Amino acid sequence: MATDAWDSRNMKSWKEAFQYPIPTVRKVEQELRCDIASNREKLRSLVGTRYRELLGTAETIVEMNAESSEVETKLASIGIRCNTSLIGKKSVNLTDIKRESTGKSENDRALAGQLVLLHRCTTVTGRLLRKHDSPLLASKLMVISRLLYKTLSQTPNAPPFLETLRSQLSSVQRLIRRRILRILGSANSSIEDIIDSMAAFCLSDNASSLDAITHFHAIRFSCIEKPSENAGEYIPKALGLYVQTLQTTKAIFSRRLSDALGKLQAQPLLNDSNIRNLDDLDLDILGRWVTTDVKNFTPWIKSDDLSRQSAEHILKTWSNKAFHRFLECGAVSLRNATDFAQVLSLRKRAIDIWLSAVAVTPTHSAVSILEGLRDVFNTQLKLVLLNQAQRLLSVGDGVKSHIEQWTQTDGGTSQSLWDANVTSLEVSDGATVFKRVLTQTLLGQDSRIANILETYDSWLVAIENSRRSVDEMRHTKWEDTFDDDDDDEEFPTSSVELLNQDDPRQLREAQKDAVGQAFLDLQRCFSGVIDAFGDSENSLKAAFVLRLIRDLRRGSPSEILQDDGLDFAQDIVPGLQQTLAEEVLTSVPASKILPSPKRSTLSRVPGRTLWEKNPELPIQPLPSTFKYFRRLVEAMESLGPDLWNSSAVIVLKKTAHKNAVDSFSAKFEELKMSAKQTENAKEQIEKDNSTTEGDDLTTPDLVRDWKIQLLLDAFYVRDVLSVPPDETEPMNKFIETLQGEVEEQDGAVGALQEAAHEFWKRTEMLFGLLAT
Structure with missing residues (x-):
């Protein structure tokens, strides 16, 4: 066949391929593609071989360069070490020694x-x-x-x-x-x-x-x-x-x-x-x-x-x-070394060094060495705790600085919880800002108190960290390497017990004593500050110090002081509360409890027409008495409702009680004087044959009405200003005196007392601070 004699390598032109049948042409195509692929692989292999030979040549050049540099370095070193002068001297000296012709x-x-x-x-x-x-x-x-x-x-x-x-x-x-x-x-x-x-x-x-x-x-x-x-x-x-x-x-x-x-x-x-x-x-x-x-x-x-x-x-x-x-x-x-944690860490390192070596180290006394290490570190740790505790006095320095720089604009009236600046705050994201401002307003904390409390809080954090470090000492792992059979030294307890029990106990006691002493020193500092109040703005300064004392007590380190508690400034607080009470009572004097007469003769009792029962008796105190206590509460609130805890209210009530007794006694004496003047005026009128209206002159019935009203008001004041029994003696004596002046008919005194008590129960919510 014609295809048997065909060879693709003998083709001169692409046209020759198409002189054959289609199967032959396809076979020609396949052979050509195989030849192309084969030639491509041969070319790639040839290029790769040449490239590797080129890389080998480059590596050879680099190695030759390195070897050349090394040879040059060694030759330079040899040249440096070849001290021609020294070699020459040695040669000359050797020649001189060996020279036979020297004649030596x-x-x-x-x-x-x-x-x-x-x-x-x-x-x-x-x-x-x-x-x-x-x-x-x-x-x-x-x-x-x-x-x-x-x-x-x-x-x-x-x-x-x-x-x-x-x-x-x-x-x-x-x-x-x-x-x-x-x-x-x-x-x-x-x-x-x-x-x-x-x-x-x-x-x-x-x-x-x-x-x-x-x-x-x-x-x-x-x-x-x-x-x-x-x-x-x-x-x-x-x-x-x-x-x-x-x-x-x-x-x-x-x-x-x-x-x-x-x-x-x-x-x-x-x-x-x-x-x-x-x-x-x-x-x-x-x-x-x-x-x-x-x-x-x-x-x-x-x-x-x-x-x-x-x-x-x-x-x-x-x-x-x-x-x-x-x-x-x-x-x-x-x-x-003032950092408590660092001193503790150093103590651990030092004692570990000794305990790991005590078994193979001869010494004068292994126990004495451990005791010495414990003493030197415990002494420094106690000193650090003492210095930490004494930093509390910076609070006293801050208080002293604020009091010395006090101006007329400091203090002021406390902000109301319903002030627009408070109620308009955002309450999103948990109302963090709103709650903080609400708390500060409720507690009367201004920027000065906040700054001092920030110092106090940082002090609390420092001593609390030290307390936790002391507690962690109880769980420290030690190697108890002392020989229990050693007859030369008797040690009552193991080293682990000393390090984990005795040392923490000593440090806890030292911290407790140091913190307690620091609070005593701060209390003396506060006493000095109070003595230096001066003559102006004493009530505002007292409120400032009272709020600080309250906040310091609230944040007291109870875990450090343990069962002793903290009676901080216990002797100072009553005096400051007395200052507040005097300020309030000065602005609202007790003389305002009962109405002052507008003329020398007595007028009708206010609210006489409201008397009930038979005989007629008053059922509520005088309007002036009610208004007096309203003004008293407003004056208390103006200083800050947070100041009036139970002890402060008792101090105020004691002072107000005494002033009220004086006011009632004066009113009673005034009533007697007015009655006498009225009788004299009546005699003069009768003598002059003058005619007047009976209502213009005081009669015995009018005097009795005033005494009955005074008795009701006295019962009411005693209920409002409820104080310990030993403090009510002056008011009780006045009430007994007044009872003797009032004709007791059909249980009038008991009815008056019950009416005063019922009226107080109905109105006590209006006097929230006094009802504390």
């Missing part, structure tokens, strides 16, 4: 060799100290240097350069001492480092092992007695250093220091492997010029073999002295 004697070569070795020892020692290497190795080199210097200084022809080396040797010795001091005083030093440094101290200062221990204790003591203003930094650090010192001392007394010193005395210093491994010394070359005394020098250090009792005595003596010093410095650093 054996002694001169020995002198030069020792001088070079001395110089190298001081140089290497300084380098070791700068690298914070072992101070013991530095001390060994320093001892060798001292021996070399001693030998060279005894030669007759010592070069001047020897004095320079002596200065370097002194400087190196000071550096070694500072290095030893730093290691022995650091809390981060391991026991191995400390023993190594103590051995270095013995070697460099010709000290005994006991001297080294004493030196170690002195360094640690000096570190502990450096208080810091930051108690949170000093106390944990100093206490940790104290504990570590005791533990290290225990290890030192277990022959670890003696073993280290014995190893140091086992061989000559120049034979020490650590010395011979220092290539910079060139001991193989320069060692042969060293004298025999230097070569064979073996340190001897006095080893004080202490008995167990002596070791314990040394440890306990230092422990007692250091801990008491720690307590003194800790108390000083705690003076700046």
